[in-house]
Amino acid sequence: MSEENIKNYLKEYCDFVTNVTSKPSLDQKALFERMEEIESESNIKPARLLTAALGLGSEGGEFVEIVKKIFLQGKPFTEDNVFHMKRELGDIIWYWATACMALDLDPYEVINENKSKLEARYGKGFKVEKSEHRKDGDL
Secondary structure, three states: OOEEEEHHHHHHHHHHHHHHHOOOOOOOHHHHHHHHHHHHHHHOOHHHHHHHHHHHHHHHHHHOOOOHHHHHHOOOOOOHHHHHHHHHHHHHHHHHHHHHHHHHOHHHHHHHHHHHHHHHOOOOOOHHHHHHOOOOOOO
């Protein structure tokens, strides 16, 4: 494939990506309008929820990065690395609490709902088959 063909293909792909992307993902005004619509129709705090979602993704990634380097790249398992993971977990819980507040959820109830969901799925203990073959409605 020539360089010109590659450039044309990439341009066509970028045009395709734009065509299958929602307006609020492309346009700041549309995003703000959507956030205002959500806020006016619910108890959700969109700015806080966006902060929480972005933060959970990025801080989770930072935690994963440390674990990846320890298991796959030979980084030593030291007290310093455990401390670094501890700090990242603190950041994760900060964003988790932010998400709870954004959605007007009681953090205690979120934890209890998770416990109930997992008890219903696994009963008294984890089994691979229950993890891979869930009942309808078990998200």
